[in-house]
Amino acid sequence: MNRSPVPRPALPAVPPWLAHAFRAQREPVPWNAVCRGALAAGPSLLAGMLLGRTALGVLAAIGAMLAGINDRPGGRRASVRRLGVPASAGAAGLLVGTYAGQGLSAVPLTLALTVLGLAAGGISAVGPVASAGGTQLLVAAAVGAGMPAADPGWQRALAFLAGAGWLLVLRLVLPTPGSLAGDFRFDGERAAVAGVYDAIAALVEAVGGPHATARRAALTAALDHAQDALAGPRLRGRAGCAAERRLHARFAAALPLAEAATALYWAGQPVPARAAQGPRRLAAAVRADTGPGPLPAPHHSGVRPRTDEAAPVLPALRALDDALLGAADAFDRGEGAHRGLLGRRRGVRQAVRAALGAGGREYGLRVALCFGASAAIAQALHHARWYGQHPHWYWLPATTVFLVKPDLGPLASRVLCRAAGTVLGALVFAGLAALLPRPAGPIALVAVCGALIPVATRHFAALTAVVTVLVLALIMAGGEPQASAGRIGETLLACALVLVVGHLPMPGDRGGGVRARLAAAGGAAHAYLLHVLGQPGHGPAVEAGHGDRAERWALRREAYRTLAEARTAISVAAAELPALARHTEGTDAVAEALERLVDTTTACAVHLDDSGRLTVRHIRRLREALGELERLEQRGVRVPLPVAA
Numbered sequence: 001m002n003r004s005p006v007p008r009p010a011l012p013a014v015p016p017w018l019a020h021a022f023r024a025q026r027e028p029v030p031w032n033a034v035c036r037g038a039l040a041a042g043p044s045l046l047a048g049m050l051l052g053r054t055a056l057g058v059l060a061a062i063g064a065m066l067a068g069i070n071d072r073p074g075g076r077r078a079s080v081r082r083l084g085v086p087a088s089a090g091a092a093g094l095l096v097g098t099y100a101g102q103g104l105s106a107v108p109l110t111l112a113l114t115v116l117g118l119a120a121g122g123i124s125a126v127g128p129v130a131s132a133g134g135t136q137l138l139v140a141a142a143v144g145a146g147m148p149a150a151d152p153g154w155q156r157a158l159a160f161l162a163g164a165g166w167l168l169v170l171r172l173v174l175p176t177p178g179s180l181a182g183d184f185r186f187d188g189e190r191a192a193v194a195g196v197y198d199a200i201a202a203l204v205e206a207v208g209g210p211h212a213t214a215r216r217a218a219l220t221a222a223l224d225h226a227q228d229a230l231a232g233p234r235l236r237g238r239a240g241c242a243a244e245r246r247l248h249a250r251f252a253a254a255l256p257l258a259e260a261a262t263a264l265y266w267a268g269q270p271v272p273a274r275a276a277q278g279p280r281r282l283a284a285a286v287r288a289d290t291g292p293g294p295l296p297a298p299h300h301s302g303v304r305p306r307t308d309e310a311a312p313v314l315p316a317l318r319a320l321d322d323a324l325l326g327a328a329d330a331f332d333r334g335e336g337a338h339r340g341l342l343g344r345r346r347g348v349r350q351a352v353r354a355a356l357g358a359g360g361r362e363y364g365l366r367v368a369l370c371f372g373a374s375a376a377i378a379q380a381l382h383h384a385r386w387y388g389q390h391p392h393w394y395w396l397p398a399t400t401v402f403l404v405k406p407d408l409g410p411l412a413s414r415v416l417c418r419a420a421g422t423v424l425g426a427l428v429f430a431g432l433a434a435l436l437p438r439p440a441g442p443i444a445l446v447a448v449c450g451a452l453i454p455v456a457t458r459h460f461a462a463l464t465a466v467v468t469v470l471v472l473a474l475i476m477a478g479g480e481p482q483a484s485a486g487r488i489g490e491t492l493l494a495c496a497l498v499l500v501v502g503h504l505p506m507p508g509d510r511g512g513g514v515r516a517r518l519a520a521a522g523g524a525a526h527a528y529l530l531h532v533l534g535q536p537g538h539g540p541a542v543e544a545g546h547g548d549r550a551e552r553w554a555l556r557r558e559a560y561r562t563l564a565e566a567r568t569a570i571s572v573a574a575a576e577l578p579a580l581a582r583h584t585e586g587t588d589a590v591a592e593a594l595e596r597l598v599d600t601t602t603a604c605a606v607h608l609d610d611s612g613r614l615t616v617r618h619i620r621r622l623r624e625a626l627g628e629l630e631r632l633e634q635r636g637v638r639v640p641l642p643v644a645a
Contacts, residue, residue: 016575017412024459032176033071033454040064040167041470042447045477048159049439055149056159058474059094061446062143063163065470066090068453069463070132071171075189075229079171085129087164090136091157097144098153106379109145113397114372116141121367124405125360125513126351131407138371138401146378146394189247190286192229195222196254197283201276203261204320208270216265216599217567219258220560226251227557243289250286253330255553256323263316263606266599271317278324285331292331295324315610316603358512367404370501374400374494381490392480395487399494404501408460410575411502415495421464422491426484428465429472433484442477446470503579510583514569518590521562522629525598528555532605552605559598566591590632597625 041064048057067083074082093116100112120134140160149156175184199222203215230251257279264271278295285292354360374397382393399422403414429445436445449470456462472484531552570591573584600621604614 016581017410017577018416020410020413020575021416021461024462025457027458030073030454032174033068033073034451036071036167036170036174037068037453038447038451039170040068041163041450042443044163044166045446045474046443049443049477053151053159054478055151056155058478059143059156059159060163060166061474062140062471063087063090063160063165064167065163065450065453065467066136066139067164067167068450069457069467071167071454072457073188074192074225076172076185078188078229078231079168082129082132083164083168083171086132086136087161087168089133090140090164091161093137093140094144094160095153095157097141097146098149098156099144100141101145101148102153106376106383110372110376110379113141113145113375114368117371118364118368121364121404122355122360124367125357125363125516126354128407130351131405134367135401135405138367139398142371142375142394142397142401145375146397147392186243186247189226189229189244190289192222192226193247193251193254194283194286196226196251196258197279197286198222200254200257200261201279201283203265204271204276204279205273207261207264208268212265212268216262217564219261220564223254223258223557224561224564226254227561246289247286249330249333250282250327253323253327254282255557256326256549257320259553259556259602260316260319260323260606262599263319263603266603267316275317275320278320278327282324282327282331292328295328315607318610319606354516357516359514359516362506362510362512365506366501367401369504370400370404370498371397373501374497377493377497378490396490396494399491400498402464403494403498407572410572410577411499411580412577413575414460415499417459417461418464419492419495421461422468423488424461425465425468426472426488429469430484432469433472433476439477442473445473446477449473503577510580511573511587514566514573514584514587517562517566517569518587518594521559521566521591521594524555524559524562525594525601528552528559528598529601531555532601532608556598556602556605559601563591563595563598566594586632586635590629593625593628593632597622597629600625 041061044060044064045057048054048060051057067087070083070086071079072082096116097113100109104112117138120137124131124134144153144156151159176187196219199215199219203212203219206212206215230248261279274296281292281295355364378393378396381396399418402408403418405414408414409417432441432445436442449466452466453463453470456466468487472487566587570584570587574581574588600618604618604622607614607618
């Protein structure tokens with residue numbers, strides 16, 4: 001008698017907050033950043049010791065370490081803002097913290113640090129650079145107040161700025177290994193622009209397949225990265241040399257290609273494999289800083305739509321062919337791009353609105369409460385001799401700053417990674433401290449950890465472990481006793497504090513940051529839709545050529561970029577503990593509807609360029625996307641969306 005097999009019990013699904021803690025980024029090793037890290041913090045500490053100013057050398061190494069955390073791939077010009085703005089904020093925080101720690105007693109000092117946390121938290125909602133600046137402002141303020149020294153505050157701030165500035169100088173002058181073709185000053189920009197053409201080719205290859213949506217998202221990420229790499233600060237309003245103007249022109253030439261590839265994705269019909277050859281050759285030409293050579297023949301003549309409903313694939317292929325011809329011409333001429341295509345249209349008004357909006361207020365209050373409470377607890381423990389005989393109490397508030405940052409992952413994931421990383425780093429240092437000679441040992445350890453930071457940024461626990469070893473080595477170099485056990489205790493206390501504050505009720509609606517980003521995405525989608533279809537009230541059947549294309553491409557870039565930012569915020573919020581994740585339920589459906597709307601708007605723009613009128617399919621898909629947004633609002637998804645049916 002045959003017996004049916006007994007089914008095995010299904011394994012319980014890993015909760016999102018726990019799965020996120022084990023997720024790491026997979027990227028090539030950034031050897032250029034590794035070299036810069038090795039040459040930054042360790043030599044800064046060595047210079048201070050050789051000059052007889054070890055305390056200032058420690059601060060310079062801290063400045064180099066924090067700058068190394070922000071040293072990401074991209075253009076050299078963009079790195080001035082990405083590294084310089086946070087470093088300046090850190091120097092200001094160190095200055096304020098030093099003088100406040102010297103002149104204020106415990107209660108006024110705690111209140112001052114709380115107000116500083118409120119301001120830094122609100123500013124962090126503006127964007128990634130502002131968030132990094134807010135982090136360094138608070139960390140340096142905690143160091144300044146909690147690590148008293150005989151040096152005046154202005155000297156400490158200059159030492160911190162010198163360490164960060166040294167890493168920035170290395171970022172600007174050292175060539176990238178293996179990228180010596182062409183002008184090495186723009187190797188980061190070249191890699192970013194070439195990545196855009198590769199992403200276009202990958203999307204064209206995936207059209208009609210299961211990976212098309214992921215490839216479209218990858219194209220948005222590549223365009224965002226290239227836009228940031230090219231949009232660094234400059235004294236003049238235009239590119240200053242032929243190599244830079246050539247890169248700008250090549251980035252601008254990729255925008256109509258990306259638009260045509262998105263229209264092909266929307267049509268959903270596979271295209272000939274040779275359609276991706278042109279963007280691949282253009283990517284190779286950007287990397288080699290040469291001309292593209294002969295490009296493939298037009299592709300649309302060999303495609304037969306399967307049905308009348310699939311007919312939009314032909315205008316999209318014709319747009320792809322036209323964009324390839326335009327790119328070939330731009331590669332030959334090398335003229336500069338329209339300035340509006342290189343940067344985001346965000347001024348002071350938008351920044352203030354983000355800082356004072358719902359997301360900025362919610363985050364500012366949470367940072368202020370965490371930072372102020374941790375500073376008060378740290379001072380109480382200091383007076384109770386928790387730290388022993390030395391007068392330092394900065395570790396607890398500085399740890400709290402990193403833990404309260406939502407751009408480092410969900411709260412539970414941050415807490416787990418921070419605790420595990422600190423324990424691992426402290427244990428590793430405790431083993432090394434018994435073996436390393438002094439003073440050369442701590443200097444070498446700081447240099448090694450500085451080199452590991454660019455690799456460790458892939459996972460928060462790894463970054464925490466490396467930073468813990470580096471900071472403990474700096475404490476040893478400064479002549480302080482070994483403090484591994486105390487650092488573990490303070491870190492666990494900071495984890496508990498941030499977990500409690502993270503679940504406290506706050507004024508206003510929870511999930512304000514996610515809703516603010518969705519509202520921005522809705523506004524950008526609305527502006528893009530109105531530009532493509534004409535002024536309000538014109539309807540979808542409009543003549544081709546309405547408005548200039550540079551304006552349309554800039555609006556499309558902003559729409560996709562704000563959507564990507566909203567998607568990132570939604571994914572982080574969804575991986576929170578259930579008590580927090582429930583506040584943003586339904587926002588992923590809004591983001592999906594907005595993405596369909598923006599994709600359909602792009603397909604409409606391409607079709608209008610080709611024929612001057614929209615098909616029934618375009619009009620139906622527009623109405624479906626707008627109707628879905630309206631239904632989501634009626635179902636109670638509380639997201640202020642300016643798009644209406």
